[in-house]
Amino acid sequence: MNVYLYILVMAVxxxxxxxxxxxxxxxxxxxxxxxxxxxxxxxxxxxxxxFPAVFYAAEEHFVAAVAGVVVAMLLALRGKGLMTVAVAASVTVFAVSLIQGL
Amino acid sequence: MSSEFRIGVKDGIPIALGYFAVSFSLGITMVAAGITAFQGAVMSLSNLTSAGEFAGVRVIAAGGGLLELVLTQLIINLRYSLMSLSLTQKLDEKVSFWQKLLIAFGNTDEIFAVAMNHQRSLTLSYMLGLQSLPIIGWTAGTFLGAVACDLMPKSVSVAMNVMLYGMFIAIVIPVAKKSKEVLMVACAAVLFSCLFRYVPALQGVSAGISIIICTVAAAALGAILFPVKEGQD
Structure with a gap:
């Protein structure tokens, strides 16, 4: 189906x-x-x-995604802002997936 | 340019910056779902809603039906009806029916929050000023996120795919920390969502429908077990 039809329906x-x-x-x-x-x-x-989609969002890097979620939760619990939490989660996933790939 | 418009624009700057960042990661998520940068920009410009667009992207990626899409948007964006309702109480008497049609378009969570915090009754000039930059930021962020995604190494875009989820976590956790009721509702939603993912009999249920069922079930459970106190919105 045409993507623009989906978008139109959503918008309306x-x-x-x-x-x-x-x-x-x-x-x-x-x-x-x-x-x-x-x-x-x-x-x-x-x-x-x-949940549980986030654990599969980094494709095959399941452990990295779990680490990202843990970091996001800890920072959110400490009252950090949206951007800080989001970027930290991403950086964690990136770092852990790099380490795993070594 | 009226001063109310200028005040609105100024109030919208922090929202616009936040939107740019959020929609940048939304753009990356869209590319992963097979949506182009231009389509993503059109979607963001015409929808202006993070959770709604995100759920819509999932339905599109799964090739879901239009009824499923309508229901998904209806449930996820239902909260806007409550915000619009509250907004009517604060609008200036001079705002006409046609002007309300314009104001309604950009009534997002953050714009609503800032508007309700405004010291005076809300005029059309103020509301248009307030909405202008966030709309631009949201649309441009989606487009650039999707474009950047193709230019980035795979390892970076995969990691950035987690960003939007991080933001969702950052929205819910602080509220859940203060409110046991919200925490229970959030846990129920996660539990239901896991059932749809891991119970073989439920795995055939499409993405949009399962989001709807989980949301309605968890929110209804919360409304029955922990009705909000008077004066709480």
């Missing part, structure tokens, strides 16, 4: 999600379940996409 759905509440709804969401559900969605979604 995403835009409607942003646009409809902004233009149509004037009340606040009161339902506690819906509010709670929406609050948890980003965290659930990011973690479901990350």
């Amino acid at each position: 759905v995403t835009y409607l999600i942003r646009m409809l509440p902004l233009t149509l709804i004037r009340r606040r969401i009161e339902n506690r379940f819906v509010k709670s559900f929406l609050y948890y969605v980003p965290y659930a979604c990011l973690m479901a996409m990350t």
Whole structure:
């Protein structure tokens, strides 16, 4: 299937999600379940996409990916910023895969 | 150029820089999924959403169906509807229906957060100023990441493929550290996701559908077991 068709569908759905509440709804969401559900969605979604996929993201370098995740988690726990954590994870994967290749 | 527009542009600079870095790694991920730099730039310009685009890339790479794609975007980007809803409470009364159509386009997590932090009610000028640089940064970063990917040695691009995941970890961990509820939801999502990867009977489920099921199941579990307190968003 054409990639641009996929992109168009994604763009339309995403835009409607942003646009409809902004233009149509004037009340606040009161339902506690819906509010709670929406609050948890980003965290659930990011973690479901990350694990276990991240362990295979560096292709055959499984151990390197695990090391990258450990470093990312430790730095994130210590409150480091997004970029620091992301770059450190990448550098770790690179370094460990180099060492493994020796 | 109105002063509100200029203030908006200034407020958008840090977002734009962050976006450039994130979308750079998104561009690399796209190339790995068989998407060209130009297609990636078009996707980023028209979608403006990291998690949504990332999930979309997975569906495209797996040759998934359009219904699957729609559902994936719907679930993952549903949070924007809540943000748009909150934004309506802070918009200036003079903002017209047509102007809202424009403002809605760039309502990302970070732009929403900064806009809600603005001292005055939100005008069209401010919102357009705020959105301008992040949109450019997001699109340019995706394009350059994808282009750079082809020029980089394989070992570097493979390592950079992990960057976006690192960023996701960096978003969730600090919140999970403070909130046991978020931690439980995150663990449930990981557990469900592992089931889809390792249980033979579930391995046939496509990437997009499994992300949807894991997200909905974990978030619903959280909403049932730990409903958020009043005044918490």
